[in-house]
Amino acid sequence: MNPQNRVAYLTLIISSLAIFLLATITIIKGDTNVSMTIFNTTLPVFASWIGTVLAFYFGRENFESANKQVQHIVTNLTTKSKSQKSIDTIMITPYAMTIFKIEKDSSIDNIKLSDLQEKFLTHKVSRLPILNFQNQIEYMIHQSKINRYLINKNLDAEDISFAIFLKDNREDENDESKRFIVVSKDTAIDETQKKLQKCKKCKDIFVTKNGNREEEIMGWVPDVHLLEI
Template sequence: MAYDDNLARRGQSLRDTLAIGITLTSIIGVIILSLIVIMKDDEDGSNINMVFTAVLPLMGSWIGTVLAYYFSKDNFEAATRSVSEMAKNVTPQEKLKSTAVKDKMIKREQMFYKKAPLGGLMLVDILDELNSGEWSRLPILNNSGHIESVIHRSDIDRYMAERLRRYPATDLSALTLQDMLNEYSDLESHFGVVSEKSTLADAKSVMDKVPNCKDVFVTQNGNLNEEVMGWVTNAIIVANAQV
């Protein structure tokens, strides 16, 4: 990096030297030629008029070009520094406030979820599906598409371990998702809901207010008794809060 900076400075110094050298040489050359023409002027002064008519606008355009180049360059660099400083000062919360949930949520058609009734859903099969799809949690919707609960893979692992501890002869392959929900009724409260017009900052605020909440679902007006449109996880919020 230091080598690249030194190389850039050398290149800039060379460009500045060439620009100044060429400009000065051109100006001096034009002045000398103009003086020669003036000294050999005819009696009617036509050469002097020609020099002033041709040389002065030329000199003015050169000077204007050089000044415009250097001043515009400085202004551009100043604007770039200003924008960079502004970007550094953007906080994660401000970034979340400017991001709509509908732009970052997992849409309903992309979600991995199950719908009630759950009696025939075996836990071992659910685990296989979670592992094959690299999902870590499972939303449960009712027949109307309303969110009822969220099952995390860690919840299933914990439930199976506790069943084996209490009942060593338990056949894990016979356990259903409904069996688990009957014992872990608190899972139904570990999520939040926001409207489709909300931002990720709103979703984070809801998530912070609900104990052990890592999931927020998006409905049209932010009500539980509405069909789920999308899903925002804590991982989505963390990823979009980075600046």
Template sequence: MSEEVSGRQANVVEGWWERNFKNHLAALVFVCSFGGVLLTASWTLGQSAEIGRQIFNVLAPLFGTWVGTILAFYFSRENFKEANDAVSRLVDRVTPEQRLARTPVRDVMKPRASIKARDLKEGEEEGKIAVRELMKLVGEGYSRVLIFTPRGVIKYVIHESTLNKFIADRSAPIEAGAPLPAPPLDASLTELLAHRAGSQTIGEIARRFVFVKEEATLADARAAMLAVKGCEDVFVTKSGKQDEPVLGWLTNTDITRDL
């Protein structure tokens, strides 16, 4: 036992000496060089000008070379260490794709309880909801209106830009003899969903979302979103089925924030 302790102590002393020998040697050389320059300068003062100049010209470069060697050693070592650390950080850096693959959707999604939405009631006729009511849900950080069934299943996602287009189209002058439509804000959800916005109806656009299961990652959510052209919303359900209650919601911004 005593031999093992002695061996460990010897290793500790040896390790300390190895770690500090170069520093002590460098300090000793530096002090000797600095002192040597001073001693040489003071000694040559008592000699003739020619002899003193020759002696100083021989010894001063020698001391300077010693000091320069020490400085070069330490600065090159620090530069090498910094370069090595930079390479290590580069190798260890996680790419955005790897970060998405490691991040569960549950860590980023907006939980259902915190989603500002229009929840349909049992027996309520969704078609009679007025556009005016939907516009009130826009704002406070939301640019979408979400409509859920009484069971908590997502039914429509209506973007603010879509609502604004509908209002602008309804506010445009009508042809002579054409029936006068209801004011845009008084129009019903049925009229809104049937309105065309380009090649699709607003109803088709409002159903353009996808689902992932609760255990999915952001990479899974992104892949599902990119699989549907124009999709900007991903909903999280227990097993990823569209007829299940929504547990959380992610937008395209939530998913691609780190890309």
């Protein structure tokens, strides 16, 4: 028997015994007026006591159940409300991003993998957006990809250019350097999630004014940020 049933039975038994004893005493005394006075005084007390105790134990469970349902509804509504907001409300702005920029007078042939690794280590990041001098997204590089490449080929990062790395990885079906999507700043979060799911192995979203790759980026949303919505 669970604790709630024990409390219910105990409350009813004690109350019944108390009423029975009072009735017995009044019958023995044989005074009708006294009997009515005792019953009129004590019965409301017992009734209130029984109602309060039972409501506390059984009403609390109903309250907790209802409260959980309300919290679930509120959570769903909050999540739905967030997912309908535009993607620019959750993006990381360029000022807060760790990036590597290819300057106008430079090229990927002049960039060494050691230059990229320095960015990874200095800023303690695992993903590095590569922008051109016009602040347009060109590549998204994952630190694990570079590390795996150097280990598998037994190479030193100082000796390999970014251009060679990209060339070797274009033949790799797991190449992630171009696997990202670009959306406009007004695109809803839920719509962005659907676009990301359609892009095979894409993990990053870049935001521009109109959703074109030729535009300057306004922000970046890693896939892990969408998991928090």
